[in-house]
Amino acid sequence: MIKVNTEDYPWHAGMTVRNLLDEKQFTFRHIIVRVNGEFVPEEDYEKWLIQDGDDVLVLHLMAGG
Amino acid sequence: MGTIIKDYSYTPAKIKRGYSGKSLYINLSDLRIEQKEITEFMKEKFTGGKGFDLWYLWHAVTPETRWDSPENEIVMSVGPLGGITQYAGTGKTLLCSISPLTDIPIDSNVGGYFGPLLKFSGWDAFELQGKSEKEILIFIDGNNGRIQIEEAEEYPEDTHLLAEELTKKYAENEDDMVNVSVVCSGSGAKHSYLGMLNFSFYDPRRKVCRFKQAARGGLGTILHDKKVKALVVKYRGVKPNLNDAADISTINKVGVKYHKEVHDLDHKQNKMRQIGTANTVMIMSQYDLLPTRNFQTGGDPEAVKISPEVFINEWLTQGLHDGCWYGCTMSCAKCADHFLITTGPYAGQRVTVDGPEYECAAGLGANLGVFDPQAILEENFYCDTYGIDLISFATCTAFIMECYQRGQITREQMGGLDLRFGNSQAVLELMHQISRGEGFGRIAGLGIRKLKKIFVEEFGADPKLLQDIGMEVKGLEYSEYAHKESLAQQGGFAMATKGPQHDEAWLIFMDMVNKQIPTFEDKANALYYFPMFRTWFGLVGLCKLPWNDLVPADNYKTDSPAKVPEHVQNYVDLFNAVTGKHIDNEELILQSERVYQFQRVFSVRMGKGERKDDYPPYRSLGPVSREEYLSRQELYDKQLRELQKLDPETMDLDEKIAATRRYREDQYEQLMDAVYRRRGWTENGIPTPERLKAIGMDLPELLEVIEPKL
Numbered sequence A: 001m002i003k004v005n006t007e008d009y010p011w012h013a014g015m016t017v018r019n020l021l022d023e024k025q026f027t028f029r030h031i032i033v034r035v036n037g038e039f040v041p042e043e044d045y046e047k048w049l050i051q052d053g054d055d056v057l058v059l060h061l062m063a064g065g
Numbered sequence B: 001m002g003t004i005i006k007d008y009s010y011t012p013a014k015i016k017r018g019y020s021g022k023s024l025y026i027n028l029s030d031l032r033i034e035q036k037e038i039t040e041f042m043k044e045k046f047t048g049g050k051g052f053d054l055w056y057l058w059h060a061v062t063p064e065t066r067w068d069s070p071e072n073e074i075v076m077s078v079g080p081l082g083g084i085t086q087y088a089g090t091g092k093t094l095l096c097s098i099s100p101l102t103d104i105p106i107d108s109n110v111g112g113y114f115g116p117l118l119k120f121s122g123w124d125a126f127e128l129q130g131k132s133e134k135e136i137l138i139f140i141d142g143n144n145g146r147i148q149i150e151e152a153e154e155y156p157e158d159t160h161l162l163a164e165e166l167t168k169k170y171a172e173n174e175d176d177m178v179n180v181s182v183v184c185s186g187s188g189a190k191h192s193y194l195g196m197l198n199f200s201f202y203d204p205r206r207k208v209c210r211f212k213q214a215a216r217g218g219l220g221t222i223l224h225d226k227k228v229k230a231l232v233v234k235y236r237g238v239k240p241n242l243n244d245a246a247d248i249s250t251i252n253k254v255g256v257k258y259h260k261e262v263h264d265l266d267h268k269q270n271k272m273r274q275i276g277t278a279n280t281v282m283i284m285s286q287y288d289l290l291p292t293r294n295f296q297t298g299g300d301p302e303a304v305k306i307s308p309e310v311f312i313n314e315w316l317t318q319g320l321h322d323g324c325w326y327g328c329t330m331s332c333a334k335c336a337d338h339f340l341i342t343t344g345p346y347a348g349q350r351v352t353v354d355g356p357e358y359e360c361a362a363g364l365g366a367n368l369g370v371f372d373p374q375a376i377l378e379e380n381f382y383c384d385t386y387g388i389d390l391i392s393f394a395t396c397t398a399f400i401m402e403c404y405q406r407g408q409i410t411r412e413q414m415g416g417l418d419l420r421f422g423n424s425q426a427v428l429e430l431m432h433q434i435s436r437g438e439g440f441g442r443i444a445g446l447g448i449r450k451l452k453k454i455f456v457e458e459f460g461a462d463p464k465l466l467q468d469i470g471m472e473v474k475g476l477e478y479s480e481y482a483h484k485e486s487l488a489q490q491g492g493f494a495m496a497t498k499g500p501q502h503d504e505a506w507l508i509f510m511d512m513v514n515k516q517i518p519t520f521e522d523k524a525n526a527l528y529y530f531p532m533f534r535t536w537f538g539l540v541g542l543c544k545l546p547w548n549d550l551v552p553a554d555n556y557k558t559d560s561p562a563k564v565p566e567h568v569q570n571y572v573d574l575f576n577a578v579t580g581k582h583i584d585n586e587e588l589i590l591q592s593e594r595v596y597q598f599q600r601v602f603s604v605r606m607g608k609g610e611r612k613d614d615y616p617p618y619r620s621l622g623p624v625s626r627e628e629y630l631s632r633q634e635l636y637d638k639q640l641r642e643l644q645k646l647d648p649e650t651m652d653l654d655e656k657i658a659a660t661r662r663y664r665e666d667q668y669e670q671l672m673d674a675v676y677r678r679r680g681w682t683e684n685g686i687p688t689p690e691r692l693k694a695i696g697m698d699l700p701e702l703l704e705v706i707e708p709k710l
């Protein structure tokens, strides 16, 4: 189990940041991802492996016009 | 050319540190034209823009004043930063008046050239009071210091024709047309409470007048009622430092930095330069936020037909500069050129359509069940040229459609119009009826609050259902975001001072997706900070979009990325550089709060602005119908289990709907308590004398209004 934006979410072996974003259908382009507080650059989404117990923050940066 | 009935000369005031120091007053009843001083007190307490508007309006009206009372004013002001040309989004005008929809002060912001040109003509603010006997237009010649009032009966009514004719009339030649700006409404404003104001800017590349809209709250209806067909300003000589800034080099520096961000990042972020605000349609649908069929659901598989790609590839002209004031590199005011109209009085003609903006694609599209980009553009064109606020029109029509489909009103009662969801031809015919003042159009344009009464009293509709599905608060229709799963946004809409428009707060992602504001106190803090911060744009003459529709590449490193701290600092720097003052972030919020609390007290004075006025329709909070519950059954059942410790397996559908409702209504009450505390209001939503004192707004006239309510 991992945390995604403070809520429990099931973890599976080999889960990358990209997998997580796809599973959660987080399609908004303008986001910030942090894993255990560490910023993950967009070019690393495919290769960054999420570990069981990780605390993932996916901040959507939109505040409306 | 109509007869000139008033000719007035003045010496245009020189602008000093962002202010001309003068405001213009015109009384249409007796054709009186006067100049007033902008006092230090006004600058100190109200800053400019909406602050000046509300201060003048307060003194013009009484609690008995209604939208069509002669003493009601339309007041406009551009603010001290308005008109600088080095930063993006610096030409916004703020307008206030007593609204026909809400009976309280409405404020609406708009781009286009009128506001800055008015200021360069010597006027920080402009009050229009009284009522003319004949239809007139007002022309302000800022270079020669002249104001003329002219009879205007023979001019066309609809915006695209009228603005073009007046721009040509007052420009000396083609090159001079960019120096003329027109404010007008259209035939739809004459026959409805949904009238808006178009503000023009001439586009020399396309050789047409383009428009931005002061859309909300019926301002066009009021202009029509005053028998003013148009306001025209002409000022030749816009250049970078007409504001007499104290520190022009800081303005240049901050501007260059921002323009570089636009150049480097916009195509990677929101693509504002390609599609404008409609870039979010698919995102909204994917996140369940696109209001669909009267806010019943938050998206639809068909939304892909009105996706940004469709508009970019098939309809919107690319690669031209589309800024609504000089220097706006964000350039989001997109348009469809040579668009062929197929219905109504302009059928067969090719026109330029300004838009669609997000609200248009969402409101006139998804919320009406219309997933046809061509129909949306035609609706967009007619709303604009008829002078109809497309947000209120869309939300109103969505309500009518649902009433029809739920059997609350009949086709006969709508004069034969088959207003089922998705029928864009019927929607267009309704617009034409509003424009002509005929048939069901005469009723449909009164706004949801009045429609509810008519449908119940005259057509026998169910008052409880209509209360639940009529998306209005305080009489104003909701803007186009579904938000059932964001408690903070429910408050952001329903507790907004003028009515449910998202320009006070847009917290949906922070709340619903990011989960950054989980507690009532967190939400209340956000519903304090964001409305205060966002109010500030309207005080100084700025557009909000450049603040957060683009963020610096390293914004993620900051403590509060949602606030975009570097851009906030840009604004502080710009304010200080223009005015020579020394404000910081806290003083910026204080400037806003003074005006924010003033507007709340103003609403209290006009009979709204208490707890009873801050309740949303239940459709805003949760599922009204069985179909809505079933469309997200998994989520709602989970919430029953986790939040209320109930077992949905043992409950029938109606019981589940009722339990969900009880819970959500209680959550909203708790949110109100927290927000009122944070804003320094009583349990009944009245600003306290202590709070007013703390921000330097314990003015006797305000205390007199609130004291009987404490």
Ligand code: SF4
Residues within 6 Å of the ligand: B088, B089, B090, B091, B111, B322, B323, B324, B325, B328, B329, B330, B331, B332, B333, B543, B544, B545, B546
């Ligand atoms: S960002 Fe768009 S709406 Fe705002 S000033 Fe620029 S062009 Fe106008």
